[in-house]
Amino acid sequence: MERYTVSKVVGKGSFGKAMLCKRRRDGKLCIIKQVDTARLGPRERREAQREAALLATMRHPNIVGYWESFLHGARGETLCIVMDYADGGDLYGYLKSRRGSPLPEERVLDWFVQITLALKHIHDRKILHRDLKSQNIFLTMSRVVKLGDFGIAKVLANTMDHARTAIGTPYYMSPEICQEKRYNHKSDMWSLGCVLYEMAALRHAFEGNDMRQLVAKICRGQPAPLPSRYSAALRALVAELLSKDAHARPGANAVLRQALVRDRIGGFLSQAQLQEEFSHTVLHGRVHDAVLPAAAAAAAAGGGSAMGAAAGTPGFVPPAGLAVDDRRAVAAAAALIARPAAAAR
Ligand SMILES: Nc1ncnc2c1ncn2[C@@H]1O[C@H](COP(=O)(O)OP(=O)(O)OP(=O)(O)O)[C@@H](O)[C@H]1O
Numbered sequence: 463m464e465r466y467t468v469s470k471v472v473g474k475g476s477f478g479k480a481m482l483c484k485r486r487r488d489g490k491l492c493i494i495k496q497v498d499t500a501r502l503g504p505r506e507r508r509e510a511q512r513e514a515a516l517l518a519t520m521r522h523p524n525i526v527g528y529w530e531s532f533l534h535g536a537r538g539e540t541l542c543i544v545m546d547y548a549d550g551g552d553l554y555g556y557l558k559s560r561r562g563s564p565l566p567e568e569r570v571l572d573w574f575v576q577i578t579l580a581l582k583h584i585h586d587r588k589i590l591h592r593d594l595k596s597q598n599i600f601l602t603m604s605r606v607v608k609l610g611d612f613g614i615a616k617v618l619a620n621t622m623d624h625a626r627t628a629i630g631t632p633y634y635m636s637p638e639i640c641q642e643k644r645y646n647h648k649s650d651m652w653s654l655g656c657v658l659y660e661m662a663a664l665r666h667a668f669e670g671n672d673m674r675q676l677v678a679k680i681c682r683g684q685p686a687p688l689p690s691r692y693s694a695a696l697r698a699l700v701a702e703l704l705s706k707d708a709h710a711r712p713g714a715n716a717v718l719r720q721a722l723v724r725d726r727i728g729g730f731l732s733q734a735q736l737q738e739e740f741s742h743t744v745l746h747g748r749v750h751d752a753v754l755p756a757a758a759a760a761a762a763a764g765g766g767s768a769m770g771a772a773a774g775t776p777g778f779v780p781p782a783g784l785a786v787d788d789r790r791a792v793a794a795a796a797a798l799i800a801r802p803a804a805a806a807r
């Protein structure tokens with residue numbers, strides 16, 4: 463903690479307090495989340511620290527970057543997670559500030575695409591968000607949207623479960639979580655549907671006077687129809703994401719494949735990022751699940767150079783039985799992986 467000076471406490475969330483800080487070395491602003499882990503045993507604390515360290519390896523233009531994490535306090539009981547400071551406030555605050563004035567569909571979709579790209583990035587790397595809500599989505603001055611607080615719920619799963627339910631109303635909780643089933647990536651997709659609904663309707667998809675009523679609405683109710691200014695395609699997407707049955711809900715890759723969304727992807731990721739993001743899906747053996755929008759496919763197929771580099775990768779054999787374009791994408795991805803990690807960032 464000596465490396466930082468605290469400017470002010472910016473808020474208190476479900477897991478602990480968030481402080482605006484300055485790094486002494488270069489004066490860069492950051493947010494430090496402090497979480498009390500005093501109730502954890504040494505093994506659980508190590509596990510929490512390991513999880514937090516994993517989060518720091520995620521890099522994407524649409525996610526709040528984590529810098530580092532460390533234990534602090536006389537007995538190392540406070541876990542500190544250091545992350546980028548998002549300077550434009552959160553989506554919740556922004557939607558509230560509209561005072562009922564609707565957002566153009568274009569803007570809703572542009573922000574939705576960025577959130578979905580962020581979710582794809584973490585899901586492809588087997589990380590679940592677990593706390594997706596408009597308060598954890600940040601706007602920057604340049605109107606880039608960044609997803610924050612991903613994975614923290616898992617890091618702290620053992621510490622704060624009880625405190626968590628006591629703070630805030632879980633508007634974004636999926637039907638399967640209401641039924642105490644296991645959290646999975648489709649539970650994040652439900653929350654994503656709630657956020658999309660909220661951007662269009664400027665209110666929560668499901669509300670209740672108390673927990674019992676909220677759970678009944680989530681499990682059996684239908685949200686009020688979206689304003690008629692929004693397209694049928696956008697309404698259909700909300701309905702799909704809010705399918706009560708988790709299996710019927712699309713995953714992030716399936717959402718990004720939809721025409722409404724797909725054609726916007728190129729506007730938010732550079733050619734290199736597109737290649738990295740969409741080749742990654744291929745690499746994980748889910749070739750037919752891969753999105754590969756036109757721009758990414760072009761980047762992946764980017765001529766002999768990617769293939770050539772991959773061909774020079776020791777032990778690289780493009781999987782048999784794939785279409786030529788898929789083989790090119792895998793080859794390009796192999797070339798990317800052969801590069802030092804730092805160069806890929
Ligand atoms: N990286 C960040 N950049 C800028 N502001 C942030 C950042 N992280 C959190 N905040 C702000 O700090 C306040 C507290 O955030 P915190 O994440 O602790 O609580 P929360 O989002 O309400 O709940 P949760 O713990 O479920 O995420 C919020 O107002 C939030 O907008």
Ligand SMILES: [Mg+2]
Pocket residue numbers: 475597598611
């Ligand atoms: Mg938060």
